[in-house]
Amino acid sequence: MSKFTEVTIVNKIQIANKVFVIEIKREFSFKPGQIIGITMSPKQNPRLYSICSGNNEHNISILFNIKDDGELTPPLAAANIGDKIWITKVQGKFIFNNKPSWWIATGTGIAPFYSMFKSGQQPLKLIQGGRLKTDMYFSNVFKELSNYVRCCSQDKGDDIFEGRLTKYIGDLNNIPTNIDYYLCGSTDMVVDIRKLLIKKGVGFNNIITEIYF
Numbered sequence: 567m568s569k570f571t572e573v574t575i576v577n578k579i580q581i582a583n584k585v586f587v588i589e590i591k592r593e594f595s596f597k598p599g600q601i602i603g604i605t606m607s608p609k610q611n612p613r614l615y616s617i618c619s620g621n622n623e624h625n626i627s628i629l630f631n632i633k634d635d636g637e638l639t640p641p642l643a644a645a646n647i648g649d650k651i652w653i654t655k656v657q658g659k660f661i662f663n664n665k666p667s668w669w670i671a672t673g674t675g676i677a678p679f680y681s682m683f684k685s686g687q688q689p690l691k692l693i694q695g696g697r698l699k700t701d702m703y704f705s706n707v708f709k710e711l712s713n714y715v716r717c718c719s720q721d722k723g724d725d726i727f728e729g730r731l732t733k734y735i736g737d738l739n740n741i742p743t744n745i746d747y748y749l750c751g752s753t754d755m756v757v758d759i760r761k762l763l764i765k766k767g768v769g770f771n772n773i774i775t776e777i778y779f
């Protein structure tokens with residue numbers, strides 16, 4: 567039996583330069599923060615993607631950016647509504663425990679937090695990092711949060727921390743050490759932020775990570 571299920575793209579939106587959200591019909595249940603594998607052909611190895619929609623929505627959304635020399639993302643970005651793709655079963659353990667926590671993301675690493683938020687879960691604080699304001703995906707929705715920080719390394723503007731996420735966290739005094747920290751993004755970001763948090767007194771077991779390698 568194939569490990570893949572054939573599904574149809576029912577919506578596709580470009581939300582930033584080289585950044586897309588595609589949607590398929592939801593025909594399975596999942597916990598916010600979980601992932602699925604996607605491929606354009608059952609003969610190719612699937613790539614993993616966080617589900618980026620609420621668990622009560624009709625469709626499953628996936629947020630991805632194009633890697634110019636990548637195998638999947640250029641053809642996936644060129645796919646149209648009505649095209650077929652193949653997905654794996656839902657998997658993954660990056661699941662919110664509903665304890666007081668900070669959520670920290672860069673780039674497309676915001677996807678699982680968007681799923682959690684759209685499913686009714688909330689952090690004490692959300693910190694989103696990227697180069698430009700346009701990299702702050704879904705910020706119009708996250709602005710509903712009372713404690714939402716956007717860190718832009720190469721952009722300015724109202725309500726923007728001008729600098730990298732590591733600088734923002736590094737500059738903070740007395741961060742809470744009795745809460746959990748959820749990190750999602752590139753290997754470098756997760757490793758750097760975890761080191762910083764541990765240096766500031768957060769326990770290793772209070773740091774829950776999802777690395778997009």
Ligand SMILES: Cc1cc2nc3c(=O)[nH]c(=O)nc-3n(C[C@H](O)[C@H](O)[C@H](O)COP(=O)(O)OP(=O)(O)OC[C@H]3O[C@@H](n4cnc5c(N)ncnc54)[C@H](O)[C@@H]3O)c2cc1C
Pocket residue numbers: 601613614615616617629630631632633635636637638639640674675677776777778779
């Ligand atoms: C748990 C998890 C969740 C993820 N969730 C998301 C998500 O929600 N959104 C998202 O955008 N991404 C996510 N990713 C990343 C995603 O799985 C893909 O890796 C990404 O989209 C690139 O896929 P691709 O096929 O286009 O590129 P690939 O073909 O996989 O190539 C990726 C990069 O690696 C380089 N590369 C390829 N092969 C080699 C090699 N042999 N040696 C050296 N370099 C090589 C390529 O040049 C390219 O720059 C996730 C990853 C993980 C592990």
